[in-house]
Amino acid sequence: MVSREVIVVGAGIVGSSIAYQLAVAGVSVTLVDAALPGSGATKHSFAWIGRSAHDGSPEEKLRSLGRDHWYRLAQEVPDLEMHWTGALVWGEYFSHDGAPKTDRVEMIEPHLVMPPHQSEHRADDGWLDPVRTTECLIRAAQRHGTSVRLGSPVSRLARSEEGTVIGAVLGTEVLSASTVIVAAGTGSTALCATAGIDLPMVSSPSVLVQLQAPPGIVRGIVANDEFEARQSADGTTLMPLEYTGETSREDLRRTGEETLRLFQGSFHGASETKLKSVEIGWRPMLANGESAIGYSSVPGLYTAVAHPGIMLASVIGHIATKAILAQRQTNL
Ligand SMILES: Cc1cc2nc3c(=O)[nH]c(=O)nc-3n(C[C@H](O)[C@H](O)[C@H](O)COP(=O)(O)OP(=O)(O)OC[C@H]3O[C@@H](n4cnc5c(N)ncnc54)[C@H](O)[C@@H]3O)c2cc1C
Structure with missing residues (x-):
């Protein structure tokens, strides 16, 4: 007897979408998480939504669709706020041949101390508050009948004698479903292994520095070879950094102080800025550098692991829904 059609493991932004x-x-869906919504990589994200430069990778099309599906979700989900601020980018990492250059830098980011000579304005890029958006999607899912189980780690996937995945084991309880979707971020490898699926990941830490700055200093997303930054209306400013081997709170504090000085030196009016927090987030990244979105070779098991997950969560939700509905037709 199937209690629900689908169990989604992981209430990060991907599972919630x-x-x-x-x-x-x-x-009919049960969404399960070991902790609170968005407490994995989602919580530490810079959450830049954009089309990205053309890099020719197989994921390029998916990333472009991610933005379009966020636009759609923001129109249909109450309280889901997208900030389509645009992004001003320059430097070796972000430049690509043929990108349109802007000569309006002073209008776009008037507080920059050293406005770049050459930069690109990606006017339709934006960002979202990742935890707030995750919670928003969950509330909307609940209004459509989704049952949510938080603080409930899934210890393994339940399988029939034939090997089909038929549910998820939560402590002593077994939840059954026709499909289990594993969207458990870095926890996906261990869960998939319990169904015999190999989903190796690489460790991919990244640091997120939060500053409290006077509001209005950074208008949109600013990204170059030295730093990336964006600011909320209340002045909270996020700066993501590559991980450089921090292993203690003291290391992180030092990194935060350096980033604070970099920010203060990069924007006029930033001298009163204070350091709020420095955290490490572990990004779910598969060892082969690709995404795992789709039914696995084990019947009943669907995986939803991809990078960059905030950008892609909207389109992954769309793809997964199409697949589940198609499967439902097949089972009729
Ligand atoms: C500093 C930083 C900056 C980033 N910037 C960007 C960006 O600008 N744009 C972008 O698109 N992406 C960015 N990312 C990446 C992005 O944050 C992640 O790809 C995305 O949040 C992954 O979401 P997720 O839902 O797949 O995983 P997670 O958010 O990690 O969610 C997985 C959930 O599964 C739960 N879980 C795990 N195992 C179990 C289990 N056994 N039982 C029950 N629950 C379980 C966890 O508790 C967690 O809530 C950034 C990441 C970092 C760290």
Whole structure:
């Protein structure tokens, strides 16, 4: 007896987007997380949504669709706020041949101390508050009947004698479903292994510095070879950094202080800025550098692991919903 059609393991931004879009399509869903929504990589994200430069990778098309699906979700989900601020980018990492250059830098980011001579303005890029958005999607999923189980680690996937995945084991309880979607971020490898699926990941730490700056200093997303920054209306400013081997709170504090000085030297009016927090987030990144979105070779098991997950969560929810509905037709 199937209690629910789908169990989604992981209430990060990816699992929440899937749960919401399935629920709207009339699928009965249980969303399970070991902790609170968004407490994995999602919580530490810079959450830049953009089309990205053309890098010719197979993921390029997916990233471009991610933005479009966020635009759609923001129109249909109450309280889901997108900040389409645009992004001003320059430097070796961000430049690419043929990109349109802007000569309006002083208008776009008037507080920059050293405005670049050559930069690109990606006017349709934006960002979102990742935890708030995750919570918003979950509330909307619940309004469409989704059941949510938090503080409930899934210890393994339940399988039939034939090997089909038929549910998820939470402590002593077994939840059953026709499909289990594993969207458990870095926890996905261990869970998939319990169904015999190999999903190796690389360790991919990244640091997020939060500053409290006077509001209005950074207008959109600013990104170059030295730093990336964006600011909320209340002045909270986020700067993501590559991980450089920090292993203690003291290391992180030092990194935060250096970043604070970099910010103060990069923007006029930033001298009163204070350091709020420095955290490490572990990004779910597969060892082969690709995404794992789709039914696995084990019947009943669907995986949803991809990078960059905030940008892609919207389109992953769409793809997963189409797949589940198609599977439902096959089972009729
Ligand atoms: C500093 C930094 C900056 C970033 N910047 C960007 C950016 O600008 N744009 C972008 O698109 N991406 C960015 N990313 C990456 C992005 O944050 C992640 O790709 C995304 O958050 C992954 O979401 P997720 O839902 O797949 O995983 P997670 O957010 O990690 O969620 C997985 C969830 O699964 C739960 N879970 C795990 N195992 C179990 C289990 N056994 N049972 C029950 N629950 C379980 C966890 O508790 C967690 O809540 C950044 C990441 C970092 C760290």
